Amino acid sequence: MAVAATTEAGARPARAGRRLSAPSWVGTVPFLAYVAVFLLWPTGIVVVDSLKNPAGGWAFANITKLGDPLVRGYFIGSFKLCLLSSVFGAVLGAILAYAIASGDPDGPMRRLYLAVSGVLAQFGGVTLAFAFLVLIGPVGLLFHASWFYSFPWGITVIYTYFQIPLMVLVFLPAIDGVKVQWREASENLGASAWQYWRYVGGPLLMPAFLGGALLLFANALSAFATIAAWENQIAYIVPQQISTALSSEVGLSNVNVADLLALGMIILVAVVMTGYALLQRRAARWLR
Amino acid sequence: MRSSHRLALAGVAAAALLAAGCSSSGSSGGSSGGTNWASETSASAGGGMNALVTAAKSEGTLNVIALPPTWANYGNILKAFTAKYGIKINSALPDGTSQQEVNAVKSEHGTAKAPDVVDVGQAVALANTSLFAPYQVATWSSIPSAQKESTGLWYEDYGGYMAVGYSSSYGTITSLNDLLGPKFKGAVALNGNPTSANAALNGVMMASLAEGGSAGSISQGVDFFKKLKAAGNFNPVSATGATIKAGTTKVVFNWDYLNLPSYVGVSNWKVFIPQNAVLGGYYVQAVNKGAPHPAAARLWEEFLFSQAASGGQNLWLQGGARPVEQQAMQSNGSIDKTAAAQLPTVTGTPVFLSPSQNTDAANFLAANWAKAVS
Numbered sequence: 196m197a198v199a200a201t202t203e204a205g206a207r208p209a210r211a212g213r214r215l216s217a218p219s220w221v222g223t224v225p226f227l228a229y230v231a232v233f234l235l236w237p238t239g240i241v242v243v244d245s246l247k248n249p250a251g252g253w254a255f256a257n258i259t260k261l262g263d264p265l266v267r268g269y270f271i272g273s274f275k276l277c278l279l280s281s282v283f284g285a286v287l288g289a290i291l292a293y294a295i296a297s298g299d300p301d302g303p304m305r306r307l308y309l310a311v312s313g314v315l316a317q318f319g320g321v322t323l324a325f326a327f328l329v330l331i332g333p334v335g336l337l338f339h340a341s342w343f344y345s346f347p348w349g350i351t352v353i354y355t356y357f358q359i360p361l362m363v364l365v366f367l368p369a370i371d372g373v374k375v376q377w378r379e380a381s382e383n384l385g386a387s388a389w390q391y392w393r394y395v396g397g398p399l400l401m402p403a404f405l406g407g408a409l410l411l412f413a414n415a416l417s418a419f420a421t422i423a424a425w426e427n428q429i430a431y432i433v434p435q436q437i438s439t440a441l442s443s444e445v446g447l448s449n450v451n452v453a454d455l456l457a458l459g460m461i462i463l464v465a466v467v468m469t470g471y472a473l474l475q476r477r478a479a480r481w482l483r
Numbered sequence: 484m485r486s487s488h489r490l491a492l493a494g495v496a497a498a499a500l501l502a503a504g505c506s507s508s509g510s511s512g513g514s515s516g517g518t519n520w521a522s523e524t525s526a527s528a529g530g531g532m533n534a535l536v537t538a539a540k541s542e543g544t545l546n547v548i549a550l551p552p553t554w555a556n557y558g559n560i561l562k563a564f565t566a567k568y569g570i571k572i573n574s575a576l577p578d579g580t581s582q583q584e585v586n587a588v589k590s591e592h593g594t595a596k597a598p599d600v601v602d603v604g605q606a607v608a609l610a611n612t613s614l615f616a617p618y619q620v621a622t623w624s625s626i627p628s629a630q631k632e633s634t635g636l637w638y639e640d641y642g643g644y645m646a647v648g649y650s651s652s653y654g655t656i657t658s659l660n661d662l663l664g665p666k667f668k669g670a671v672a673l674n675g676n677p678t679s680a681n682a683a684l685n686g687v688m689m690a691s692l693a694e695g696g697s698a699g700s701i702s703q704g705v706d707f708f709k710k711l712k713a714a715g716n717f718n719p720v721s722a723t724g725a726t727i728k729a730g731t732t733k734v735v736f737n738w739d740y741l742n743l744p745s746y747v748g749v750s751n752w753k754v755f756i757p758q759n760a761v762l763g764g765y766y767v768q769a770v771n772k773g774a775p776h777p778a779a780a781r782l783w784e785e786f787l788f789s790q791a792a793s794g795g796q797n798l799w800l801q802g803g804a805r806p807v808e809q810q811a812m813q814s815n816g817s818i819d820k821t822a823a824a825q826l827p828t829v830t831g832t833p834v835f836l837s838p839s840q841n842t843d844a845a846n847f848l849a850a851n852w853a854k855a856v857s
Contacts, residue, residue: 265850321721325729328720332731333669341669341715346857427721428676428683429857439679444581445845446606447678 238461245454257451261459270459272431273416276347280354281411287355288362288411289404295363296370309367312360319357320420327353327425346431350422358411365410369403401478409471413464433460521777524635525619526785532621535785536568538778545572545779548587548598549579553746555641556802560795564786567793570779581607581681588614592773599780601769604681606841608637608767615769618781620788625811630765640787641740641796641804642765644756644829645682645689648742650733651751659693659707659757662734663714671711672722672732674741678848685764686736687852688836688844692760698834701844702851709855717856724748738764739827740803754827763833765807790817797822 248254260266295308330337343349373396381391419434430436433456440453520538523529529538539545545564552558561572575596576583581603588611591597601608608615617635631638649656653666662671677683691697691704711717722732727747735742744752768787774780787795788808796806797819805826812818836844 265853268853324720325725328726328731329729332720332729333718334730339669344669344719424721426719428673428719429853430676430678431853431857435676439676441586442580442582443679443845444604444607444681445678445684445848446610446842447845447849448582 241454241457241461244451245458247451249449249451254451257455260452260455266436266456266459269430269433269436269456270463272346273433273460274463276350276354276422276432277412277415279347279351280358280415281408283351283355284358284362284411285366285404285408288359288407289366289400291359292363292366292370296367296373300371308363312363314360316357316361316364319418321424323353323356324421324424327356344426346426346429350425350431353421353425354415354418358415361414362407362411365407366403369400369407373399398478398481402475402482405471405474405478409467412467416460416464519777520781521616521772521774523781524617525623526621526781529781532785535778535782539570539776539782540568542776542779543570544776545570545783546575546597546599546775547572547783548575548601549577549581549584550574550602551577554802555740555804556798559802560787560798563793563798564783567786568782570782580679585611585614588771588773595775597771597773597775599771599774599776600783601771602640602766603769605639605765605767605836605838606681606845608769609838612636614772616772616774616777618770618784620784622788622790622808622811625790625808626788627807627810630807637767637769638788639765639807640768641799641806642763643738643740643804644827644833645685645736645760645762645764646739646742646827647755647757648735648737648747649753649755650727650730650749651753653733655753656755659690659760662716663710665714667714667716667734669715669718669731670733671716672718672720672726672735673708674722674735674737677852678845681764682737682741684841684844684848685738685762685836687848689736689757689760689762692762692834693757698836698840699843701847705848705851705855712856719856727752738804740805743803746803756827756829758830761829761831761833763835765835790815792817792819800826 246253246255246257248257261270291308295305298304327343329335331339331343333339343352377395377399378391381395386394417434419438422432423435423438426435430439437453437456439447440449440456442448518529518534518538520529520535526532526535529535547561550557550561552561561574564570565572573596575587575598579587581601584598584601584603585607587598588601603611612632615636617632619635620638623631623635623638626638647656647659647662656662661667673683673686674680675683677687687704687708688696688698688701689704690707691701694703694707696703708717718732720726720731722735722737724747726732727735727749735747739754739756740746742752742754744750768784770777770780770784787799790796790808790812796808796812797817799806800809800819800822803826806812809818809823813823
C-alpha cells in the first residue's frame, strides 16, 4: 500500500519499446492468475450468491435488504469505527513517524521503534482484547471506566493500538523522502514553520498520508476477531453480523444474507476508494 | 499474523469458494459383510450388534465435530469409545457451533473428512433434517416420544437447565434481581450473542421467565438485560474459562452442566437456578446421511445411548448433564446414583421451548437485542 501511495510521485519513465512483447506479458500471468483465483472469483461468488435465495433461485429483491434499518445500523457502526480508528491512527502514527524520522537515521531508537511497530501492527484478535481486558476490564490492573464497552469509543481505543504502528510503517518512508534542504531553502526565503508545512511539507506528504489513512480504514473494516472477543454478546459492525448470518444456531443463519453483507462491504470500500481517488487527485495536483 | 485480525471479507469469500469447490461426488457408502449400514435404520435390522461392531471396527475411524473435551464429559466419552472398540476418533473443530457442524456436513459432503455424526441444537436439527439418516438405537423406547423424531432422523441426547453460575465470593444469590446490585458491577455475562448462540438465547429467556414473561414472550428478559446494562453490571466480552479465572466475568448465564467448577476451571463457583424460571434445553444427535463411516457412526449412537455403567448415558450424567433416558434408567435402576445425586436440585415445573417459540424468540432478539444493550 505504501508503494501504491507513492507510485504517482515516482512514475516510471516510459520505455522506448511501446509494443508489449510476448515474454514481458507472460511475466504478469502468475499475478493475474493469483488475483483471479483469490480476488475476482470469490468476489463473483459473493455477488452472485447475495442475489439468490437459500433454495438457489434468483432473488434480486435481496438487495433491498441493504436499506433495512437494522442492516444500515451495522454499516453505520462499521463506518464510524473505521473512520475514527483510521483518523486517530493516521494522525498519531504520522506524528510518531515524524518523530522517528527526525532522530538519528542509524540510531538504536529508530530500529527499536520500527521493530516494535512491525510486531504491534499485527497484534490483534483475542489476545489483544484479553490484554486490554486484564488492564482496563472490570477488575483491571490499571483502572476501569465503563465507556470502554460503549461503542464505538472503547473499541476505537483498542483498534488504534494496532493502527498507529501500521501507520508508522507505511508513512515513515514518505517522511524519509522529505529533504532537509527543502526546509532550509524555504527558511532562507523567509518562510515560517507554519508556511513551510502549509505550502511545502504538507502538500508533499499529503498523498502518502491519505494513502496510509485509506489502508488503515480497510484494515479496520476487515478486522473481526478483536471486537468479536470484546463485544461478544452484541453485534455492532458488519463482520460481526456476517458471523451471525453464517453460524447462528438459533435459526437466524442465512448464507445469502452473509453474502449480501459482504457485498455491502465491497460497495462501502468502492465508495471510500472513489472518495480517496478524488482527494488524492486534488492533493497531488501540484505534481502535474 | 493475519489470523489475528482476520480479513472477514476474504473469509466469507473463501468459505463460499470452498463450498463451491467441493463437488458433490456421491459418497462411496460403506458396505461390509454384505450389509450396507448407510441404509440400516437399526442394529437389529442390519444383523445385530455384533455385526455392527465388526463393520465399525473394519471402518476403523469415526469423525466427530464440535465436541469440546470439557463439555458434558465428552473428553472421557471419546476416550471410552476408542478404548472399548479400538476405533480411532477424529475430533474436528472442538469449539465449533451447531451451525458450523451442519456447514461442515454440507461442504465436506463426499469426502473422507465429513462428520459422521452431529450433536446440535434443536433449531439447527429441525432446519436440516434432509441431511440426516434415520436410525433407532437399541434403547429407542427409553427416549420420551416428545424428545425424538418418530423415524429416528434425530433424537435428543442430553440436556440441562439454564443457570446462573457465579463466584462464591459474592455469597449466595437468591433472586435474579440480586444481580442488579452494585457489587456485580461489570460482572454479568451471557455465553455468546443471543441472536447467534443457543445458550445465550436461553439465558435471556430464563431471565424473561424469572421476570414474569413466558416461553412465548422473551421481551421481559431483554428488559432485564437492559436494566443490567443501565446498572453497569452487564459485561459484553466473550466469557470463557480464561475470563472467569481472570475475574472479569464473575457471573455467567449458561446451562447448569457448563456452570460446573470442573468446566469453568475455578473451584469457588456456585450455581443458581431461579425457582420460577426452570428452563430446560436438550441437544440433539443425528447421523450424517452421507457419513464416510456409516457403521462407526451408528455404533457411536449405540454407545451414547447405552445404559451400561460405562455407557454414554451415565458418562454424560457424570459430566453434570441430564441424559435423555434418565427417567427410564431411574426406573430400571441402571442410573449412576452418585452422579445423579450431584445434579443441582430444581424446584418448579421445567419449561421447554417449542420450535416455534424458539423462532419467535430469535426473531424478537434480532430486532431488539442490540438496541436494548448497546
